[in-house]
Amino acid sequence: MAKHKTPLLDQLESGPWPSFVSDIKQEAASRAKNEKGVQYQVAVDCPEDLLGVLEMSYTDGETHWKHGGIVGVFGYGGGVIGRYCDQPQMFPGVAHFHTVRVAQPMGMWYSTEFLRGIMDIWDLRGSGLTNMHGATGDIVLLGTSTPQLEEIFWELTHNMNVDLGGSGSNLRTPASCMGMSRCQYACYDAQELCYNLTQEYQDELHRPAFPYKFKFKFDGCPNGCVAAIARSDLGFLGTFKGPIKINQEAVAAYVGGEIAPNAGAHAGRDWGKFDIQKEVVDLCPSKCISYEGGKLVMDHKECVRCMHCINTMPQALRIGDERGVSIFCGAKAPILDGPQMGSLLVPFIEVNKDDDYQAIKDVVESVWDWWMEEGKNRERIGETMKRLGFAALADAAGIAADPRHVQEPRHNPYIFWKAEDVEGGWDRDLAEFRKRHQR
Amino acid sequence: MAFISSGYNPDKPMENRISDIGPRHFGEFLPPVIAKNFGKWDYHEILEPGVLCHTGLSGDKAYTVRCGSARLISVTHVREICEIADKFAGGFLRFTTRNNIEFIVEDKKAALDLKAFLNSQKFPGGSMKFPVGGTGAGVTNIVHTQGWVHCHTPATDASGTVKATMDAVFDDFANMKLPAPVRISMACCLNMCGAVHCSDIAILGIHRKPPLIDHEYLDNLCEIPLAVAACPTGAVRPSKVELNGKTYKTVAIKEERCMFCGNCYTMCPSLPLSDGEGDGIALMVGGKISNRVTKPAFSKVVVPYIPNEPPRWPTMTKVIKKILDTYAADAHKYERLGDWANRIGWERFFEKCELEFSAHLIDDFRDPAYYTWRQTTQFKW
Numbered sequence: 001m002a003k004h005k006t007p008l009l010d011q012l013e014s015g016p017w018p019s020f021v022s023d024i025k026q027e028a029a030s031r032a033k034n035e036k037g038v039q040y041q042v043a044v045d046c047p048e049d050l051l052g053v054l055e056m057s058y059t060d061g062e063t064h065w066k067h068g069g070i071v072g073v074f075g076y077g078g079g080v081i082g083r084y085c086d087q088p089q090m091f092p093g094v095a096h097f098h099t100v101r102v103a104q105p106m107g108m109w110y111s112t113e114f115l116r117g118i119m120d121i122w123d124l125r126g127s128g129l130t131n132m133h134g135a136t137g138d139i140v141l142l143g144t145s146t147p148q149l150e151e152i153f154w155e156l157t158h159n160m161n162v163d164l165g166g167s168g169s170n171l172r173t174p175a176s177c178m179g180m181s182r183c184q185y186a187c188y189d190a191q192e193l194c195y196n197l198t199q200e201y202q203d204e205l206h207r208p209a210f211p212y213k214f215k216f217k218f219d220g221c222p223n224g225c226v227a228a229i230a231r232s233d234l235g236f237l238g239t240f241k242g243p244i245k246i247n248q249e250a251v252a253a254y255v256g257g258e259i260a261p262n263a264g265a266h267a268g269r270d271w272g273k274f275d276i277q278k279e280v281v282d283l284c285p286s287k288c289i290s291y292e293g294g295k296l297v298m299d300h301k302e303c304v305r306c307m308h309c310i311n312t313m314p315q316a317l318r319i320g321d322e323r324g325v326s327i328f329c330g331a332k333a334p335i336l337d338g339p340q341m342g343s344l345l346v347p348f349i350e351v352n353k354d355d356d357y358q359a360i361k362d363v364v365e366s367v368w369d370w371w372m373e374e375g376k377n378r379e380r381i382g383e384t385m386k387r388l389g390f391a392a393l394a395d396a397a398g399i400a401a402d403p404r405h406v407q408e409p410r411h412n413p414y415i416f417w418k419a420e421d422v423e424g425g426w427d428r429d430l431a432e433f434r435k436r437h438q439r
Numbered sequence: 440m441a442f443i444s445s446g447y448n449p450d451k452p453m454e455n456r457i458s459d460i461g462p463r464h465f466g467e468f469l470p471p472v473i474a475k476n477f478g479k480w481d482y483h484e485i486l487e488p489g490v491l492c493h494t495g496l497s498g499d500k501a502y503t504v505r506c507g508s509a510r511l512i513s514v515t516h517v518r519e520i521c522e523i524a525d526k527f528a529g530g531f532l533r534f535t536t537r538n539n540i541e542f543i544v545e546d547k548k549a550a551l552d553l554k555a556f557l558n559s560q561k562f563p564g565g566s567m568k569f570p571v572g573g574t575g576a577g578v579t580n581i582v583h584t585q586g587w588v589h590c591h592t593p594a595t596d597a598s599g600t601v602k603a604t605m606d607a608v609f610d611d612f613a614n615m616k617l618p619a620p621v622r623i624s625m626a627c628c629l630n631m632c633g634a635v636h637c638s639d640i641a642i643l644g645i646h647r648k649p650p651l652i653d654h655e656y657l658d659n660l661c662e663i664p665l666a667v668a669a670c671p672t673g674a675v676r677p678s679k680v681e682l683n684g685k686t687y688k689t690v691a692i693k694e695e696r697c698m699f700c701g702n703c704y705t706m707c708p709s710l711p712l713s714d715g716e717g718d719g720i721a722l723m724v725g726g727k728i729s730n731r732v733t734k735p736a737f738s739k740v741v742v743p744y745i746p747n748e749p750p751r752w753p754t755m756t757k758v759i760k761k762i763l764d765t766y767a768a769d770a771h772k773y774e775r776l777g778d779w780a781n782r783i784g785w786e787r788f789f790e791k792c793e794l795e796f797s798a799h800l801i802d803d804f805r806d807p808a809y810y811t812w813r814q815t816t817q818f819k820w
Contacts, residue, residue, distance in 0.1 A: 012599055012603070012750050015566055015603075016566060017507065017570065018508055022563065023513045030513075040440055061716075063713055066708070067591045076458070103463075108535070109468040109473070109533045113530065115517060130511075131511055135583075137536075150445075162462060163461050180478035180480075181469055182473055182480065182501065182503070183483075202459035205461075222729070224729050262575070262773075263484050263485050264615075266575065266616075266772060268577070271772050308731045315482045338805060341735055377665075378668075
């Protein structure tokens with residue numbers, strides 16, 4: 001017998017897509033039964049109370065969660081999000097319902113042993129509900145009480161050898177695509193670079209010292225599966241300089257219909273015979289491809305590496321050599337100054353594990369130094385860039401101006417010249433001026 | 440229930456404390472075929488919806504079966520996923536950035552058997568536990584936020600709108616018949632934890648009433664200068680009010696300047712915006728993240744407001760389905776939703792999708808607004 005009637009939520013149990021309502025009910029039933037005899041450390045019926053408070057929101061169209069309180073573990077300024085219900089008398093099981101963010105493995109690969117270990121902790125010490133994963137990438141453990149926080153942290157670090165993620169004005173939990181682990185497009189080892197920088201900057205991740213949040217994301221190639229260009233203050237996108245490698249026999253196999261284009265991604269509809277002119281050559285954004293006499297020809301110097309031809313014929317075309325990353329700075333969602341994409345800061349930088357990625361860390365740290373000096377409270381670096389100009393950031397990061405930095409040059413002539421840019425400086429003599437020009 | 444200590448001693452918090460260890464190294468969690476062919480993959484194929492085959496330079500093949508999940512999942516559900524991984528996939532699995540679950544198996548037959556098994560698993564309420572799909576030119580899982588389940592600022596629910604939407608577009612999750620991938624994202628307020636600003640279709644919770652001011656408590660709960668500074672339009676200013684003969688330090692709000700972003704509420708809990716009548720959903724379309732063919736692009740607001748209609752948001756799902764179906768019928772192969780709208784023109788987009796255009800859809804927020812107005816004689820009748 002359910003603790004609360006949930007006629008609205010019950011309507012979300014039908015339909016093909018996995019129902020979170022059914023799943024929460026399943027967890028509620030499992031805790032009520034408690035076949036394993038777990039000594040639940042938070043209210044046994046908190047999944048029921050979560051359904052109850054959610055049903056209330058479905059009825060009145062308003063949230064019933066209070067503004068977060070400051071809770072956390074000793075020595076850290078992030079990783080736990082305080083959350084309290086605004087109707088604790090009606091729903092005591094979720095009166096305290098704090099979130100714990102746990103650092104996810106890069107590429108989100110798991111052994112069942114590790115996942116079960118996390119679940120055992122959350123069964124004992126939390127609500128039994130999770131998000132796999134949060135929007136930034138963390139494992140999100142949803143709902144526990146304040147006295148459990150240090151216990152959870154202890155068990156995570158001692159028993160699972162894993163740490164909390166980030167929250168607040170600090171480095172947020174960095175995330176990467178699956179990179180080289182299962183993708184032939186990865187221009188660098190996105191997971192390893194992400195892991196290395198995450199370990200290097202643990203202090204910045206756990207102890208807020210920034211003007212506002214700061215996100216790193218690592219995409220292995222310009223396809224951008226973790227959205228680095230849209231969702232990270234510093235986005236690392238794999239790229240290459242060498243020519244795309246062409247296997248003409250495989251090109252012929254695509255043209256002949258022996259291999260399905262786009263890895264078979266369009267197989268659900270009859271789009272007709274593959275037309276290499278229409279589907280590859282004509283769609284090339286820099287028009288650097290032609291198909292002549294049964295051969296695919298590329299003017300490699302003009303390629304902008306959009307990945308379309310490679311995505312369309314993955315068995316015939318492969319990414320070029322001389323690989324590295326482009327670094328983009330300043331992406332963010334609209335709050336407050338409108339949405340921003342990352343702007344290209346470093347067109348190409350080597351990803352060199354042998355020197356512990358020093359060149360990349362130099363860029364990161366000079367960017368941070370500038371932002372911590374210039375950024376206002378709660379100002380994302382993208383907003384600081386807009387306020388002070390891209391050139392100020394590039395200058396601080398020690399990066400010389402490059403036409404690749406812009407889509408097109410400026411539309412206005414209001415250049416902020418400095419005295420040292422101008423012959424003779426700015427000190428002028430009015431008396432001399434008046435000798436040449438009467439009042 | 441008796442308190443069970445982990446070993447932590449509250450009197451000596453630093454005793455045997457372990458901190459700053461970061462995540463586990465991913466190398467510990469790679470299935471053998473993935474570890475062996477790391478960095479040495481040659482190409483991939485999508486064998487059928489939800490089933491991928493990656494071939495290594497070694498000739499090894501890794502078969503992946505991908506299924507959806509609700510993201511908000513229970514310990515019981517995760518344990519069931521683990522049982523499946525143990526039984527079919529050598530004790531390993533991965534999650535995608537869009538909340539799908541992937542199992543790696545060794546041959547095609549095992550992949551197809553696993554697909555059939557996953558598709559057969561259902562919750563008692565009737566929904567599928569592990570629907571297979573989310574590959575290629577289709578709709579994949581929705582990335583989303585917490586909503587009414589766990590957040591203090593939402594203007595709508597996340598899990599419910601996502602469930603309703605995925606049910607409505609499920610056919611395109613389980614198949615690959617669209618012109619290109621369609622990425623749907625959901626954020627339950629303008630803070631956009633879900634960063635839906637670059638999605639083919641974005642579902643966004645919005646507020647439409649300015650904050651209430653809880654004068655009696657404001658000065659106790661908030662730093663007034665921070666609340667004032669939080670307002671991007673300068674609508675909040677320090678003020679004083681008399682209530683029951685007592686003077687309170689508080690703020691005043693120029694309501695006509697409010698853009699309903701909720702940033703003041705983030706800084707000050709005495710300025711709540713949530714309102715059952717005021718809140719609802721805006722739909723945005725035409726964003727993308729990939730650099731393929733065209734540049735990454737922002738999503739554009741095409742429906743300024745749809746009321747919250749829990750539990751299934753029928754107006755919202757109807758509009759989404761109409762946009763998706765119109766795109767599917769009209770776009771060229773490989774053309775993303777935004778590229779299609781750009782090609783046919785947004786005036787044509789509104790006509791074909793039978794959407795009303797209103798003044799709310801003309802940008803008036805700061806400099807970028809100008810670049811969205813039309814400065815050419817090229818437009819369509």
